[in-house]
Amino acid sequence: MSKAKRLLDILVFASAKKKFTAQEIADEFHISVRTVHRYILDLSDMGLPIYAEQGRNGGYTVLSSKLLPPILFTEEEAVSIFFAFQSLRYYRDLPFDAEINSVAQKLYRSLQVDAKGKVDKVRSYIAFWNPTRTIDTPLLKDTLEAAIENKNIHMLYESKGGTTTKHIRPIGVYAHDGLWYLPAFDYTKQKVLLYRVDRIVSIVSTEENKDEYMNLEQWFGSYEITQPVRLHVQLTQEGVRQCKSVPFLEGTVIIHEDGSGTIDSPIDKGEIAFSMPLFLRLGTHARVIEPQELIEGMRKHAEEILQMYGHAN
Amino acid sequence: MSKAKRLLDILVFASAKKKFTAQEIADEFHISVRTVHRYILDLSDMGLPIYAEQGRNGGYTVLSSKLLPPILFTEEEAVSIFFAFQSLRYYRDLPFDAEINSVAQKLYRSLQVDAKGKVDKVRSYIAFWNPTRTIDTPLLKDTLEAAIENKNIHMLYESKGGTTTKHIRPIGVYAHDGLWYLPAFDYTKQKVLLYRVDRIVSIVSTEENKDEYMNLEQWFGSYEITQPVRLHVQLTQEGVRQCKSVPFLEGTVIIHEDGSGTIDSPIDKGEIAFSMPLFLRLGTHARVIEPQELIEGMRKHAEEILQMYGHAN
DNA sequence: TAAAACATGACAACTAATGTCATGATAAAA
DNA sequence: TTTTATCATGACATTAGTTGTCATGTTTTA
Numbered sequence: 176m177s178k179a180k181r182l183l184d185i186l187v188f189a190s191a192k193k194k195f196t197a198q199e200i201a202d203e204f205h206i207s208v209r210t211v212h213r214y215i216l217d218l219s220d221m222g223l224p225i226y227a228e229q230g231r232n233g234g235y236t237v238l239s240s241k242l243l244p245p246i247l248f249t250e251e252e253a254v255s256i257f258f259a260f261q262s263l264r265y266y267r268d269l270p271f272d273a274e275i276n277s278v279a280q281k282l283y284r285s286l287q288v289d290a291k292g293k294v295d296k297v298r299s300y301i302a303f304w305n306p307t308r309t310i311d312t313p314l315l316k317d318t319l320e321a322a323i324e325n326k327n328i329h330m331l332y333e334s335k336g337g338t339t340t341k342h343i344r345p346i347g348v349y350a351h352d353g354l355w356y357l358p359a360f361d362y363t364k365q366k367v368l369l370y371r372v373d374r375i376v377s378i379v380s381t382e383e384n385k386d387e388y389m390n391l392e393q394w395f396g397s398y399e400i401t402q403p404v405r406l407h408v409q410l411t412q413e414g415v416r417q418c419k420s421v422p423f424l425e426g427t428v429i430i431h432e433d434g435s436g437t438i439d440s441p442i443d444k445g446e447i448a449f450s451m452p453l454f455l456r457l458g459t460h461a462r463v464i465e466p467q468e469l470i471e472g473m474r475k476h477a478e479e480i481l482q483m484y485g486h487a488n
Numbered sequence: 489m490s491k492a493k494r495l496l497d498i499l500v501f502a503s504a505k506k507k508f509t510a511q512e513i514a515d516e517f518h519i520s521v522r523t524v525h526r527y528i529l530d531l532s533d534m535g536l537p538i539y540a541e542q543g544r545n546g547g548y549t550v551l552s553s554k555l556l557p558p559i560l561f562t563e564e565e566a567v568s569i570f571f572a573f574q575s576l577r578y579y580r581d582l583p584f585d586a587e588i589n590s591v592a593q594k595l596y597r598s599l600q601v602d603a604k605g606k607v608d609k610v611r612s613y614i615a616f617w618n619p620t621r622t623i624d625t626p627l628l629k630d631t632l633e634a635a636i637e638n639k640n641i642h643m644l645y646e647s648k649g650g651t652t653t654k655h656i657r658p659i660g661v662y663a664h665d666g667l668w669y670l671p672a673f674d675y676t677k678q679k680v681l682l683y684r685v686d687r688i689v690s691i692v693s694t695e696e697n698k699d700e701y702m703n704l705e706q707w708f709g710s711y712e713i714t715q716p717v718r719l720h721v722q723l724t725q726e727g728v729r730q731c732k733s734v735p736f737l738e739g740t741v742i743i744h745e746d747g748s749g750t751i752d753s754p755i756d757k758g759e760i761a762f763s764m765p766l767f768l769r770l771g772t773h774a775r776v777i778e779p780q781e782l783i784e785g786m787r788k789h790a791e792e793i794l795q796m797y798g799h800a801n
Numbered sequence: 802t803a804a805a806a807c808a809t810g811a812c813a814a815c816t817a818a819t820g821t822c823a824t825g826a827t828a829a830a831a
Numbered sequence: 832t833t834t835t836a837t838c839a840t841g842a843c844a845t846t847a848g849t850t851g852t853c854a855t856g857t858t859t860t861a
Contacts, residue, residue, distance in 0.1 A: 231860045251587045263572055303575075458793060477794045519819080525839070
């Protein structure tokens with residue numbers, strides 16, 4: 176085997192093992208101890224942070240975290256990594272922030288001038304818009320870690336009613352509209368609730384779990400209609416346009432030949448309140464035919480508004 | 489210089505130059521032509537897709553796109569790349585899709601078993617929520633390319649009034665709520681408008697631009713109030729809570745001691761229409777005091793709704 | 802004080818890389 | 832058709848690099 180190949184093998188072995196003696200490497204790779212010393216000098220020259228402790232019980236210690244074998248990327252692949260990083264740009268708090276920066280640096284440094292220009296352009300011509308939040312999420316990393324390691328959390332949480340203690344089993348963490356959410360099983364209330372990570376005041380303690388629980392994907396997929404209600408709406412052309420832009424409805428809109436449309440689809444009773452603002456906004460562009468509850472709600476809402484602004488102002 | 493080092497130099501040189509003769513490499517690196525032939529055999533063995541054309545005007549041609557010199561990542565850095573990729577997961581259409589996949593594969597393959605597990609966990613416990621869109625954006629890549637290359641676009645665009653031809657100068661492309669938007673200067677209307685990339689029917693032609701134009705960041709930052717209007721609203725506690733979650737307003741909400749609040753801030757006249765749905769939704773939780781135009785709009789809207797649902801249904 | 806570790810040097814044996822020269826094949830240009 | 836520029840490959844001597852063995856030191860701990 177060529178020297179280069181073996182050096183890399185030793186690099187991976189050493190950075191995974193962290194602490195070892197020259198003899199161990201010699202045995203592992205069937206080479207002499209003298210050669211191991213020479214190899215380690217080479218690796219050290221190549222920048223691997225490794226130091227030796229003298230004397231009995233001494234040995235080598237690698238300081239960096241585990242290294243992967245070197246990887247060859249094409250320029251396009253490098254650009255795609257920067258593209259992905261771009262999507263994280265407008266988050267105020269991010270886990271892996273330090274790592275992302277060091278990856279970006281390593282890549283950017285090894286790009287040639289023209290490719291650097293391309294990356295710069297991706298950075299200035301592509302964005303993933305996120306509301307720029309002024310809200311801090313200091314416990315994001317800890318929360319995430321607990322979720323990934325499948326640990327239960329005892330935490331202090333700030334909710335409508337003030338700060339209380341919660342005992343939960345996290346399902347995962349997700350970002351939406353610039354905020355981080357934590358769906359979790361609440362042991363007190365005995366059901367899955369959604370928490371906001373920025374409202375976690377402190378994590379008091381965590382405890383291991385042996386068994387696996389639901390993960391995020393399963394949770395996202397677990398939505399089901401328990402109390403079906405018929406949603407029946409007539410839409411103008413503009414109503415169709417707007418409903419098509421609402422994820423919750425886009426699949427249910429039936430478009431007629433003249434461009435107008437209809438929604439006629441079962442939804443869960445709990446979603447009536449959720450869909451009301453949309454149909455309020457659409458005004459005459461959407462005529463709700465069913466459910467009556469939605470119509471009542473909208474009428475009541477409209478009356479309140481008229482009452483508030485009716486004559487006074 | 490060691491052979492390995494020189495091989496990498498030649499790898500980078502060759503993959504950047506794409507087509508070259510052995511003599512060129514020999515001159516560049518001050519080695520004999522025979523050695524170049526041997527090196528190229530080595531690179532070829534290492535998987536570099538390179539082929540030779542015989543005869544006069546022949547030479548070597550590298551098929552792959554430009555390669556970067558090999559990069560050493562730590563395990564944590566690799567995980568952070570997967571984390572970034574996770575944020576792109578729920579987009580239906582993405583540029584660089586193929587590259588992202590090949591990066592993910594290259595990285596995943598070189599991870600050790602335990603690190604693979606960590607990546608799997610990041611994948612199942614972290615998400616960046618996006619509405620899952622059923623809308624296709626087939627021209628995303630082309631649009632992006634035109635934007636990055638600073639080209640004007642003649643396109644067929646589907647808008648309220650039907651499909652029309654537009655002549656625009658793109659500022660950039662950004663994703664929001666699962667949809668891709670294209671702010672661009674419209675030459676016909678002589679102002680910057682916002683287009684949706686999925687509504688572009690076809691790109692008829694593009695033309696080069698010599699000079700630089702505004703880029704996305706500048707555009708995001710260029711919001712200015714041209715027709716200032718005083719927005720003055722009184723909020724209940726719940727009103728405060730909800731306005732705080734609206735990026736457009738979160739900075740302007742003043743919270744009183746009892747938890748209620750006030751907004752009193754200049755906005756642009758054009759934003760009145762934009763903010764109306766919000767205050768409609770808030771109902772009695774927000775009492776708009778100014779501008780009168782907003783109040784009028786809300787009253788009119790409420791009347792329309794009452795008329796529609798007033799007695800008939 | 803002995804044992805276990807790193808550090809380093811010397812040197813012979815071995816292995817690999819390199820350049821030179823030669824020969825051949827191929828394709829385009831003269 | 833001939834010449835020229837190119838790749839392809841082999842042989843071989845020369846040079847350069849790698850490895851193992853042995854020797855000698857140093858440092859730390861049992």
